[in-house]
Amino acid sequence: MEKFTQVTSIATPYMRANVDTDIIIPAKHLKSIKRTGFGEHAFETVRFDAVGNRVGDNVFDSDRYKGAKILVTGDNFGCGSSREHAPWAIAELGFRCIIAPSFADIFAGNCVKNGILTVALPQAEVDAIAMAAEGGQDITVNLEDQTVEVGNSKYEFDYNAAHKHMLLNGLDSIGQTLQASAAISAFEEKQKHMTPWLYRA
Amino acid sequence: MSGTMPQTMYDKIWEHHVVEEREGGVALLYIDRHLVHEVTSPQAFDGLRAAGRKIHRPDSIIAVPDHNVPTKNRHLPNPDPMSTAQLTALEANVKEFGLEYIAIDDVRQGIVHVIGPEQGFTQPGVTLVCGDSHTSTHGAFGALAFGIGTSEVEHVMATQTLVLKKSQNMRVTVNGTLPVGCTAKDVALAIIGKIGTGGGTGYVIEYAGSVIEGLSMEGRMTLCNMSIEAGARAGLVAPDEKTFEYLRGKPKSPKAGQWDAAVSFWKTLGSDEGASFDTEVVLNGDDIVPQVTWGTSPEDVAPVTGFVPEASDIQDDHKSASLEAALKYMGLEQGQAITDIPVDRVFVGSCTNSRIEDIRAVAEIAKGRKIADRIIEAIVVPGSGLVKEQAEAEGLDKILIDAGFEWREPGCSMCLAMNPDKAGAGEHVASTSNRNFVGRQGPGARTHLVSPAMAAAAAIAGHFVDVRDF
Numbered sequence: 001m002e003k004f005t006q007v008t009s010i011a012t013p014y015m016r017a018n019v020d021t022d023i024i025i026p027a028k029h030l031k032s033i034k035r036t037g038f039g040e041h042a043f044e045t046v047r048f049d050a051v052g053n054r055v056g057d058n059v060f061d062s063d064r065y066k067g068a069k070i071l072v073t074g075d076n077f078g079c080g081s082s083r084e085h086a087p088w089a090i091a092e093l094g095f096r097c098i099i100a101p102s103f104a105d106i107f108a109g110n111c112v113k114n115g116i117l118t119v120a121l122p123q124a125e126v127d128a129i130a131m132a133a134e135g136g137q138d139i140t141v142n143l144e145d146q147t148v149e150v151g152n153s154k155y156e157f158d159y160n161a162a163h164k165h166m167l168l169n170g171l172d173s174i175g176q177t178l179q180a181s182a183a184i185s186a187f188e189e190k191q192k193h194m195t196p197w198l199y200r201a
Numbered sequence: 202m203s204g205t206m207p208q209t210m211y212d213k214i215w216e217h218h219v220v221e222e223r224e225g226g227v228a229l230l231y232i233d234r235h236l237v238h239e240v241t242s243p244q245a246f247d248g249l250r251a252a253g254r255k256i257h258r259p260d261s262i263i264a265v266p267d268h269n270v271p272t273k274n275r276h277l278p279n280p281d282p283m284s285t286a287q288l289t290a291l292e293a294n295v296k297e298f299g300l301e302y303i304a305i306d307d308v309r310q311g312i313v314h315v316i317g318p319e320q321g322f323t324q325p326g327v328t329l330v331c332g333d334s335h336t337s338t339h340g341a342f343g344a345l346a347f348g349i350g351t352s353e354v355e356h357v358m359a360t361q362t363l364v365l366k367k368s369q370n371m372r373v374t375v376n377g378t379l380p381v382g383c384t385a386k387d388v389a390l391a392i393i394g395k396i397g398t399g400g401g402t403g404y405v406i407e408y409a410g411s412v413i414e415g416l417s418m419e420g421r422m423t424l425c426n427m428s429i430e431a432g433a434r435a436g437l438v439a440p441d442e443k444t445f446e447y448l449r450g451k452p453k454s455p456k457a458g459q460w461d462a463a464v465s466f467w468k469t470l471g472s473d474e475g476a477s478f479d480t481e482v483v484l485n486g487d488d489i490v491p492q493v494t495w496g497t498s499p500e501d502v503a504p505v506t507g508f509v510p511e512a513s514d515i516q517d518d519h520k521s522a523s524l525e526a527a528l529k530y531m532g533l534e535q536g537q538a539i540t541d542i543p544v545d546r547v548f549v550g551s552c553t554n555s556r557i558e559d560i561r562a563v564a565e566i567a568k569g570r571k572i573a574d575r576i577i578e579a580i581v582v583p584g585s586g587l588v589k590e591q592a593e594a595e596g597l598d599k600i601l602i603d604a605g606f607e608w609r610e611p612g613c614s615m616c617l618a619m620n621p622d623k624a625g626a627g628e629h630v631a632s633t634s635n636r637n638f639v640g641r642q643g644p645g646a647r648t649h650l651v652s653p654a655m656a657a658a659a660a661i662a663g664h665f666v667d668v669r670d671f
Contacts, residue, residue, distance in 0.1 A: 016519075018523065020636070023638065030240050031281070075399060080334065082241070082333055083350070102402060160225060161224055161225040173352070173356060174254070177359075177364065184220055184360065187231050197455035
């Protein structure tokens, strides 16, 4: 996994609340058995009309926000399905960080696995960052310090310590967990005595 | 250890599964049960292969195809080559990794969240995961059950654990008695209407109160299924005699020699008297009215006796912008009566409402009636082959077919547009599924979430109607 330490870039503002995983990547595109190729269909209903023509003023294809590595968006972002195809699609659009008032739990967890930082800030601060994004200002997100800097403003955010460690070091989470194999085996021995019906003969 | 502090059911199940405590409320949590389907697993199997890793406990997994399967003409080749590739990949993967597999032509095949309980694979007190957000369904049995992404599917396969931060405890108590004509689906939608689709974020919800105790296991599954629509990762109902009766004799339930010990253990799982919840929500069941969603989020819901809201009712700017966008997509007017919304298509099915009780509710309304002329198609999709078999034994299929419904083979069907069952652009769908998101049932399709009885009544009337008037 790619490390996340600090990102400085312009940001794409997409200020809708309750952006669900079907908006991020519609179900009909979940049939691939690969981890790649979802970016072209990301936010499809926002970027294309019913007959497949590109919507002219959509923020995801606008030259104005070309090269943005940060997405600024509304409350409860990523609600709905557990599909990891959503962060895969967002990563392919070039985003490494998403700033919103809140995120759906499963979506936020899936982002960590893909090197994407989710930053939750109060609505008023997100609105201020979105304004700066519309103005084309550079935004700096620093994970070590847990700060977002825009112009003269600096906002601090909370972040899960375990996830921070994973992102800063770009760790393989399975490899990490396998270091606890002895503890897992010991747990299983104990559980076989406590609730033996959970193990097939 | 537990000591003397009263604990919630969630606290207990969590504590029973902690392998290692980590800093910041994070733990390495043991996972007992894992359901696998074709959409979110291929990349996980690829990851295992690439790293040369094995599946830690193949006996903890059941795999079944559900999302992509057609619900008719199964004797013909799948019309979609990409669906075929995904279904074929699952078959090859279960063979390579030695997993139990319920194939498409097996009578037990169906939606993961229907077959887990049917097989007795879902049990009180277990941790159960699946690469699908509606895994919350299994909380109806007092199982800590939640959806995970594909990287976590791979993580559980390789290690039998997940690194998780403990959620907070929320209790939703529904007191009183549910009026006739109201169901678990209406309770679920009423709760989401009250707390919002983000209201449960960061929580596990325990459902309690006389209405919950009165629900059948099917009803509890419907309710827990929709927990994720309130943003909660999981829902829980304390196991009771109904739970034990449901599980008795199921293929994977504890066998005779272990049954009594299992039931004794299950009886200890409920929240202790005086256990503390971070948030409490209380509803009066007597006040619940059949619900219909009008917008593009499950929180956009109104009683069937009510109206689409007006922008002037909403204070928040972000929300009023969402209202306008939702109504434009849905082709509805502010202030429109819910019963004035026409219905073009009807879908009864999905992991929310495809169990025998749901099929019976539809048949009861449909009996001796005909669906309205304007209905393009009304399909009833049982959640599993076993539900289908039971419904046919009761003659429900005949009642439905006589009324003009189509009777299909089990699968996820029109809950999400990734198999041949889709709704057309602009069509209003009375749907018993769980999500009314933009494009969920097909590009431009307008989904209205309702209970099975309300969907049946809408099919007969050609518009939404209060099932209590039937």
